[in-house]
Amino acid sequence: MVLLLVVPLISCSREEPREVARPVDWPTCRPGQLLGHVPDREAVDTHRQGPAPVVRYPFGTEREYWGGELILRVDETGQVVCYSSSGRPVGDELPLSDTQRAALASLRYEPFVRGGQPVASIVTEWFDEEELPQTQVAMPTASLEDVRITLERTSCLGSCPDYRVEVRGDGQVVYEGRRFVDVPGRYAYRVPAQEVARLVERAREQDLWSLRTDYSAAITDHPSQIVTLDIGGEVHRIHDYSGRRIGMPRAVTEFENEIDAVARTRMWTIVSTEAVNRMQADGFDFASVAGRELLERALFRGEDADDEAMARLVELGVPVDDAMLKHGYGGAPMSLLELALLRAHPAVVEALIARGALETRGKPDQAKIDAAFRSAIAGGRFALVERIWNVAATRPHPSLYFDDVSDGEQKAAKRSPVTLLLSRPFADARPWEGRAIARWLIAQGCDMTASAADGATLLHIAAAANDAGLVRDLLDRGFDASTPGRYGLPALGSTEDEDIALMLLEAGTDLSALPDLRRQATRGRWQRVVTWLDAHDSQ
Template identity: 30%
Template sequence: MVGILAALLLIHGGFLAPDDPHSSYPSISYEVARKHEVKPHRRTIPVDGVRPGFNQLHLTLIVSPTGDVTKADASGSDADLKYWPSLQGEVGQWRFEPFDKNGIPVTVEVEEYVDLVPPERMPKKHVIAPAIGPDSKVTVNLKRTGCFGSCPSYSVAVSTTGITFDGRGFVVAEGKHTDTADADEIREFAKRIVDADFYSMDESYSASATDLPTYVLTVSIDGHQKQVVDYEGAWEGMPAIVTDIEERVDALARTSRWIAGDDGLVQALKAEKFNFQSFAAQTMLKEAASHGQTATVQQFLQAGVPVKPIPPPKLYKEEPGSSFQPVGLLTSASHHTATLQELISAGASRDDQGDKDLALVGAAQAGSVEAARALIAYGANPSADLEKLTITQESGGMTLQGPGSGNVLIYAAESGNPAIVREMLKYHPKLEARDREGKTAMFSAGDYRSSDQDGARVECVRLLAKAGANVNARDHDGNTPLHETFLTDVEEELLKLGANVNARNKDGETPIFTTVDNDAIPLFVKYGADLSIRNNKGETVMEAAKSKGPLRQEALRKAMQTASSR
């Protein structure tokens, strides 16, 4: 959801600490930061006056070496930012386990967000729920559908007769799986559901949005059934207890075993007499490896899952003419060093050069030097011709495959980790190797999709340039790296290294036309950007700026005034 804000961010400073220049602080994503929370923070907050629908504040936090929030800034629409003062006190109390660099606690910049939702819409009319006796038959079923992305799709039922899980997509264990349950514990859970007045709630809390997962909660007590549909219901005032019940179902069933391969999966499979010599077992092994579940991977191997590829049964075979290639074990684990090393020790893909090389691509993309070294020692080729391989990528909830291109160095540079770039340069790769769009490693080093709070991407650019990479390389559209990156520090470094500020692409545009970084405008002017150049439409950069809004026009005016006053 954070990306929805990209086009309308307005910075609003916090007052938890004096202003502090923090451009050099390491940047921590919210996924990583949440693993460091001392206790879970509220990120869905009911606020009086908030309108139904999507309302979100993007937070930039400065966290001290002791884990305290010392400064907080918020970004969002004007309508949402007006609620920020009432939330600052709570955010200021957030605590994290210290973040460290090389074993030493450091100050970091954390990217987070909070969703603002309307106050809870409580039931208008009380419905008498069934009584629960010592022999009552209870079933609580939770169904979670997929989304435009990789949301786990499954249904799970916890009942007085046991647990049933049915994995449909983006889970480690697809298909039906079962486990035992404590009947009395399920009845106690049902009593709490009744006490929460669940039977009186609306049948549906559905937001006006698309591409999100739907959750359906169905409670049956001695045949008396109540169902509530939750489609981002919090945006519409759905009582928070509904989410609590959903999460409790997952906790009682321990669905994380089947969804993410958490501890207990292999034991549960053994209890249901699962065939560990099957294609399905090997598929689960790959999925567990892709989640970095090293302990579960070890248990699968100990249970006898072979590392030699098992042919799919007829049910799974592709249609004639299909070119879909199964992902190898090493490639599945390539973003997780410990898991990867476990599979290497087991002899996975010992004779499969393609899987070794693709795994090296994955390790480079993840920025993992240790994984890359382990793979190269195992036989992966750092100079592999990727055009002979099939690259698999996940995008928008779909698995896409296509012919590879470029070389491992391009993926190493894309990671933004100077250490992996330095490691790959040891093998003297082709610096001007190109991907399908004609882009070299110099392009991917300045990948605009990523931030560069710690200057790591600048260092990647320096390393490549020092090795002899061309800062004025052209892709198939005639763009140079300076056209493509929108990170101010990378743009400045490219200019220092000799990037041509007036290079024109196939549309006749120089970098000052293509950048979306208004902070770079004065930088381009300083380095000699020719503002009289016209693109293929006959527009100057100022004329073209009219379609990009008043902020772009103002940035250009200021830069031109500064230049003329020199």
């Protein structure tokens, strides 16, 4: 996606756009100017002084692409110094029009701070582009009892939640879960009528009745969102199929989310204690196959799952026999307890153990304990590792080694220490306790320098997890930074963290196996790494 060249109208509000005086005169960035501190999305949003500008076009404007992205260099005072078009090579930038430059004049930032000092930063900003209504159409008025607002979300090529929820003016809500939701089926309940009244006013404020009835992008495999406003029998429907890609106002997406919030839809799509209590009141049979499937779906959801709600399901009698999960994780079948440990849900773990998940015929089962211990390590929660470690069976503690088999056609097999099971899940926002687990396992006797069947080492795992503390620990204990891992690469090739990259460089990593390190550093905006490479005449 690139920033568009021609922008007729730009504003930061729903009011009629107008020209903004004194447009910015940013130059395009030189290659070296795109190196520096890279704040995450949350930091960019909190440091920006005001909302990002929104580009608006007259009704009927035809565009090949809607929306654009810029990479900005922001100096130590929070001022934008230069820009680059996202996705394009430096030196081949798309020029900014006068109206774009006028709109961008509103961009200001509080200084970004690193190590207690303001630093130059590389910021990525997305600009929405929207089509204005053809005419203003007044939304009908009706008594609240004659209002119905419906949101339908459909499935996609993946696992997008598929459901329909209707909110009525008197506060009655009807939810119908279809596919890829924790709780399928139909449930009726009530929410405060004043919340529905506010939802109606939001639709009026956002001028939804004036918008097109269909915003369907020419793409495939995405979900649809369908909003239906029924006000006293007069109906306006908006079909959103990736509508933001073709100029649908952001207000539609916001209103879809507001319907979900008023209807408490999330308690069904991601099962909550409130949903469990409502199901219990409706007479749901938790001891059924459907109860077991509900728990499985919730556990597979990962970090978003409600730990207490799932534990309540177990307490209400969901079957927790030895049957392995139908799908497993990473292709390997596993028990409910193993999945709960892998997903780091302590309340579910305790509920399952209380139901005998570590036993066979009433006695502790060493094989189950060993498997649970391995899952706890992979889950990255230290308290759960200790919890399973202290369960005794034929041995006082679980095994510190496991049968390790590599992937690929030519499989290698060996006995490896359980430290090599550590792995930080991609995009998991929860704190990862790999450093504490690794240090504790090493103290129990695990070999920190061992390699897995596929060649990976604990240093590679730490670098890939962007765990600077664990990398530092291993280097301080004498771990060789040049040790080859999977594909023969040193740990430096596994990290996305500049601090770790510098640690490994200064620890003497052999760069002969990393001929593209400078390119990797430039792509990652690693100014300090590039400076190090220049100073050491490397690459």
